[in-house]
Amino acid sequence: MKQTRIPLDNKVILLTGAFGLIGKTLSKAILESGAKLVLCDHNASKIEDMREHLLPFREGADYLICITDITSSSACAKCVDDAVGAFDHIDVLINNAAIDAKFDAQSNDVLNATRFENFPIEQLDRSYEVNIKGLILITQTVVRQMLKQQNGNIINVASTYSLVAPNQSLYDFGSEEIHYKPVDYVATKSMIPNLTRYLATFYAKDNIRCNAIAPHGIFNHHSESFVVNFEKLSPMGRMAGRDEMTGPFLFLASDASSYMTGSVLTVDGGWTAW
Numbered sequence: 028m029k030q031t032r033i034p035l036d037n038k039v040i041l042l043t044g045a046f047g048l049i050g051k052t053l054s055k056a057i058l059e060s061g062a063k064l065v066l067c068d069h070n071a072s073k074i075e076d077m078r079e080h081l082l083p084f085r086e087g088a089d090y091l092i093c094i095t096d097i098t099s100s101s102a103c104a105k106c107v108d109d110a111v112g113a114f115d116h117i118d119v120l121i122n123n124a125a126i127d128a129k130f131d132a133q134s135n136d137v138l139n140a141t142r143f144e145n146f147p148i149e150q151l152d153r154s155y156e157v158n159i160k161g162l163i164l165i166t167q168t169v170v171r172q173m174l175k176q177q178n179g180n181i182i183n184v185a186s187t188y189s190l191v192a193p194n195q196s197l198y199d200f201g202s203e204e205i206h207y208k209p210v211d212y213v214a215t216k217s218m219i220p221n222l223t224r225y226l227a228t229f230y231a232k233d234n235i236r237c238n239a240i241a242p243h244g245i246f247n248h249h250s251e252s253f254v255v256n257f258e259k260l261s262p263m264g265r266m267a268g269r270d271e272m273t274g275p276f277l278f279l280a281s282d283a284s285s286y287m288t289g290s291v292l293t294v295d296g297g298w299t300a301w
């Protein structure tokens with residue numbers, strides 16, 4: 028599905044989780060919209076793939092790759108220093124990196140078969156480290172720069188599971204082993220709407236906005252049984268194409284949303300509407 032681009036006029040955008048499913052599509056859309064982009068991800072094995080994906084944009088001139096673990100304060104500081112060194116300032120931070128047990132063909136997460144009462148509590152630490160601590164750490168680091176500039180825009184990536192419980196029947200594929208969306212994701216993502224309101228109100232007078240986006244159900248080679256379940260439960264009766272996420276992100280990153288702060292924009296085909 029081809030999406031209309033919203034001009035971003037040389038804005039500088041720092042995107043975490045830039046090498047993932049949403050990050051990869053969004054990176055290209057951001058560059059096509061005229062912004063400079065800092066791609067922040069900890070997965071160095073994907074660098075070459077991303078360089079190829081972003082052609083004909085020029086590394087160094089149009090974008091910068093920062094291999095960064097957002098749970099490390101020194102790595103976050105280096106990423107922000109490098110971004111400002113390359114592009115002078117940071118207009119927009121998109122907090123997109125997260126740990127998420129998935130159900131697509133590339134995911135093999137054993138946690139998908141774990142009921143709540145048996146969920147290994149130490150696994151919560153892994154999600155907490157990235158989805159809460161890492162998000163707050165990179166935000167603190169970027170906000171210090173935004174305060175110096177006296178402007179900024181933060182977009183937190185939430186989920187429908189920040190707003191409603193998973194309908195676990197989505198993950199019942201009729202096999203003997205029943206699957207569940209695990210609690211670590213739901214618990215950590217649930218804090219995003221209120222953290223967004225916290226940051227929005229904390230920095231409103233400093234000309235720094237903060238909004239969240241809550242996507243749902245992006246198709247990524249899911250099994251037929253997953254897609255059939257999804258279609259039955261979704262008001263729009265289908266999963267999202269990756270390109271369908273880019274418009275709402277670009278809108279929040281642009282000045283078209285200049286009077287928005289503290290809101291959560293759902294991009295879920297109506298999932299949370301019933």
Ligand SMILES: NC(=O)c1ccc[n+]([C@@H]2O[C@H](COP(=O)([O-])OP(=O)(O)OC[C@H]3O[C@@H](n4cnc5c(N)ncnc54)[C@H](O)[C@@H]3O)[C@@H](O)[C@H]2O)c1
Binds near residue numbers: 048067069098186
């Ligand atoms: N895919 C969906 O359908 C969907 C639905 C709702 C919400 N979301 C949210 O959208 C965001 C992106 O999802 P996605 O599907 O692209 O996920 P993904 O797993 O494909 O990508 C996440 C990226 O984050 C990176 N990352 C993980 N830990 C990191 C760390 N410590 N430091 C830096 N980078 C790190 C990973 O390397 C990966 O490239 C997430 O916040 C997710 O919760 C996705």
